């Protein structure tokens with residue numbers, strides 16, 4: 200008896216010793232998206248510090264070379280993970296690679312599309328080990344894959360032949376939806392908890408959260424983010440809405456309180472994003488932070504940050520586990536940043552807000568059928584880190600000409616501040632759909648309780664257009680009608696000349712790449728940031744195809760072919776920025792910021808512009824700030840690293856005061872969150888860089904100190 204217990208105790212001690220060693224070692228790596236399960240983006244590595252950071256040099260570049268000739272480049276948002284000196288990352292074309300962390304050499308690659316085109320936005324992979332076996336889990340299209348981390352071979356016993364179909368088990372026809380997670384899932388014991396990206400349009404799949412067994416691929420639990428009859432929150436929708444609405448999905452990632460077994464998932468908007476006549480009510484759990492029991496998926500608490508969302512104000516970033524001080528007591532809290540520019544803080548266990556949140560009246564809708572929710576929750580503290588209303592006083596002042604042009608346009612539209620719903624005249628939205636905060640999320644320094652968050656300041660325009668009302672007046676050929684349709688619905692992303700931009704592909708010479716049926720499929724279903732155009736009439740579809748394929752110049756569209764049916768409204772300027780004639784934001788500077796919020800004192804330590812356009816900078820004035828996508832990281836070396844900005848720079852700031860200590864130009868846009876790790880005595884900082892037309896795959900670049908400086 201004694202002996203048996205003695206051994207048991209020894210085993211426990213030994214076991215915890217190994218776990219302690221492993222976690223200590225891992226803390227110098229980056230084994231999880233955004234560093235760890237708390238989503239801290241923090242590293243204990245301190246070899247690179249305030250005094251030597253200016254010596255950083257690019258030491259290698261990993262080029263996946265997985266783009267067939269002529270393929271367009273896409274944004275590369277991966278945050279690579281690093282375990283025991285080995286990097287695991289997706290490419291911009293969504294292939295998976297293991298890379299040597301010292302040399303940048305490829306160890307193995309895996310193509311989930313088996314040679315087919317594939318692609319789609321992806322922010323990285325998930326690592327799992329039970330101490331014996333190591334697996335890499337990741338998603339491509341609507342599949343969850345499991346690979347052997349050592350060899351990159353698919354694990355045949357996982358799901359069906361190595362993959363699990365995520366379109367299944369959602370309670371809707373799996374063939375009528377798409378579910379494509381963009382941010383990696385999070386591990387709790389032997390489960391991977393997964394969110395999804397779904398369509399933003401009327402046909403979207405529900406964004407239910409699910410946990411799968413890491414070993415078998417079996418679904419272990421599902422949490423209905425759009426509640427079903429009898430479930431909490433069901434009454435916040437029309438009775439049948441759970442059958443036909445979608446969204447309320449977690450696309451931004453989650454964080455986990457491992458010790459307490461609580462997973463925190465920020466959720467997106469219910470669909471359709473900009474018109475909600477068919478989903479009257481508060482629409483739980485749309486735009487909510489939900490805290491679930493990670494073992495069972497049971498709801499512990501929730502907070503809805505936007506009621507009946509009409510702005511695509513998804514919760515865009517993984518929450519952070521933080522410590523706050525309240526009335527002299529330290530409280531384990533969870534923070535969430537929003538596109539609207541707020542930081543919400545809650546007691547991690549009870550969900551109790553740390554500071555009062557007030558329901559304040561907001562502007563009502565003017566569009567028929569819409570019932571805006573009369574109030575929205577506004578945190579009384581801390582102050583927002585982004586401006587929230589465009590007025591005549593904060594319009595751009597880069598030049599008199601820019602100001603006057605913008606002012607004229609401003610006066611034609613509605614600008615009644617945060618939570619003003621869209622109408623047909625045009626409504627100014629600030630912050631826009633890209634925040635405020637974005638998917639890069641915040642970095643949190645556990646030593647100082649300071650949260651670092653980057654923000655955007657760029658107004659957008661919403662304009663509703665009634666769908667299904669076509670060709671009432673003049674005569675058009677199908678080609679002309681398609682051109683009109685294109686200008687109204689597509690040009691805001693694909694450009695007036697079809698040339699595309701950084702976020703949307705060119706549609707020129709479409710005929711050489713896509714069959715008409717494939718194009719139509721894209722238009723109907725949407726993909727990534729592209730909304731599905733589910734409300735198009737047959738003639739509209741025929742017309743847009745005629746225009747894109749340069750046909751239909753002789754055949755006329757029948758007049759009044761489609762009676763007015765009010766099938767719904769579509770935001771025809773969705774995601775369009777309100778810009779000055781030179782293409783800069785219609786608001787005064789700064790256009791992007793980096794903010795340091797102290798969770799203990801409750802005050803901002805500093806706020807600085809992030810990014811710079813020297814040609815728009817005032818003489819001797821501060822940096823202009825620039826739009827940014829991708830998050831910051833913070834290190835024990837006293838630094839905050841962030842790229843993200845449209846000026847394609849990579850920067851390091853002094854974490855105590857926001858002083859810029861180092862910057863370098865990247866070979867493309869660093870629209871990703873960097874990763875840092877120590878391996879064999881050297882600290883590395885790596886970041887995914889978006890490609891260019893010449894090099895569409897982009898690459899991962901690594902920085903380190905020259906060997907003589909660090910020693």
Ligand code: HEC
Pocket residue numbers: 273319320685688689690691692693702703704705706712713718721722726727728729730732743773774
């Ligand atoms: C909100 C921005 C946005 C709007 C509006 C939009 N698109 Fe797109 N579109 C995109 C993005 C982003 C992609 C790339 C999607 C991906 O990578 O999966 C895309 C892809 C496409 C593709 C596939 C191109 C290729 O080479 O694979 C076609 C065709 C297309 N869009 C047509 C249209 C048409 C026609 C309209 C208007 C009816 C439209 N889009 C409206 C953003 C948009």
